[in-house]
Amino acid sequence: MNRFTIRAALVCLSAATAAAVITSPASATAPSLPHGGASDPAAAAAGLHPRTLADLETSMQGEAYANASYTFYAAQADRENLPATARLYRGTAAVELNEHFRKEAGLARVVGSDAANLRAAIAGETYETNVMYPGFARQAAADGDTAAAELFTEIAADEAQHLKRFRAALDVVETGRGSIPAPPPVDPVEVPAGGPEVRSARTLANLDTAMHGEALAHARYTLYAEHAARHRPALARLFRGTAEVELREHFAGEAKLYGLVRTTRKNLTRTIAGELHEARVMYPAFARRAEAVGDQEAARLFRHNAADEAGHARAFQRMLDNPR
Template identity: 60%
Template structure:
C-alpha cells in the first residue's frame, strides 16, 4: 500500500463528507444533484475529474481482483497477491480520497436519493436501450443480460425507496439485502461481436464497479450512524453489482485473458494514468485553485507509476 502518511487526512475528509447532505449521481446516470456545501467550492471541472477518477479506480479494483483470481488459477500466487494488494490501494486509498474531496457521501437519506436516481436511470433508460441495441446488432446473450440487469436495478430502486421511507418517516422497515448470484469469470475472448455492444459493455462495467464502490461507502456511513439494517442493504446490493452484474458483463466482454496479457493491460492503464490522465487533472485543478484536489491527482499519479513498475517487474519475471 502507498501513501500511509495520508491516512489521517483521508479519514478526516471522509468524516466531513459523511456529514454532508448530498453528492454527485451514479456513473452513467442522469444529471447530478447539487453537490454538498463542502464540495460546492470546487470548480465544476475538478468535480468532473474527481468523478472520472472514482470511476477509474473502482473499475481497476474490480478488474484487478478478477486478474488475481486468474493468476491463482494459473499457479501464479505472487502475481495474484500483487493484483489484490493493488486493487485494495485503488479502492481504499485512491477512490476513498477522491470521494471525500468530491463530497460523495452524504446523510443516509441523501445517499438513498442518489442511489434511487442512478438505479432508476439504469432500469428505465440505460440497460433497456443497451438491450435493444444488442438485440438489433445480433448480440442476443448481451441483450438477455442487459434486460436481466435492468430488472434487477428496478428492484434495487424499489428497495431503496422503501428504505428511504424508513429513514425519513419511520413508516416502514428497511428491506432485507438481496443475495448475489455470483458469476465465475474465466479467461476467454469476447462473446459479443458488435462494436456498439462492446462499447455499451464498457460503459456498464464502469457503472457497476462505481456503484459497488459507492454503496460500500454508503454502507460504512450507515453503520457509523447506527443503522445496521441499512448497512446490510447497501452491502448486499453492492455485492450484486460486483459479483453478479459486473462479473456477467466481464464474461461477455472477454475482460480476463492470460496473466501475461492481463499484466500488459494493467501496465498500459497504470502508465496512462501516471503520465497523462492524472497530470492533466492536476494541471486543471491547479489552474482554478483547487489545491487539495491537485495534490490528490499528483500523489495518485505517483502511485500509479509505482503500480506500473511493479506490474512490469512481475511480467518480466514470467518470461
C-alpha cells in the same frame, strides 16, 4: 440534475472511446454514468472549480473500474497458479478503492446523509431499470447478440428490485417506521479468460458503459454502507449486499461477454499501460489544472495518486518479468 448525472454520451460511446477502453481499461476516460460522480449537486457544494470536479469524476470512474477489473484479474492469476501476482492484484484493487477512490470521493463530497445517499441510489437504479438496460437490450437483440440482450434484460429486472428495496429503505429513514429490507442475494459469476462473446461493436461499447456503471455503483455503495454502519446497520447491510451484486454478478456477467479477462500475461501488459497513463499523463494533467485554479488539496491528491500509480506500474512490471 440529480446526483447520478446522465448525459447523452452514455448510450452512444464513440468507436474511438471503445477502442481506448479495450486497449487500456484502467486508464480510459469513461463516459458519464448513472452512478455519477463529481458533477453531482453535493459535490458542487465542495467549493471546487468545475474543471476540478470533472477531473475528480473521471478519476473516480477510473479507480472504481480498476478495482473491479483487478478483482477478476486476480482470480485469473489464481487459475494460472501465480499466487504472488494474484496478491498484487488484490492489494492494488484495495488501494484503488479504499485510498484513491475514497479520498477523491471525500473531496467531491460524494457521501451525504443516509437519505441523500438513498436518493442518489434511487436515481441511478431508476435510470438503469427504465432507460439504460432496456435500451441496451433492444440494441443487442437488433444486432443479433442474443446472450447480451438476455443479460441486459436480466440485470434491468435486478435493478428494479434494488430500486424497490432502496425506496422502502428511504421511507423507513424518513418516517422512522418499518424495517430496512434485507440485501439482495448474490449469484456470483466466474469470469474466465477469453475474447469477446458478442459480434456487434455497439454491443461491445454498451457492455463497456455498463461495466463502468456497475463498478462505480459498487464503489459508491461501499462508501454509503460505511456511513450507514455508524447508526443504521441494516441499511449498511443493504448497501453492502447490493454493492456485491453489482460487482460479483452484474459487472462479472458483463465482463465475461466483453472478454475483459485474458491470460495473466496479457492482463499485466494492459494493466501496466493503464497505470503508466495515469501516472504520467492523467493525474499530472489533473494536478496542473487543479493548481491553476487554486484547488491545492485536489492538486496534492492528484500528484500523490500519480506517484502511487507509478509504483503500481513498477510492481506489475516485476511480475511480468518474473511470473510467480
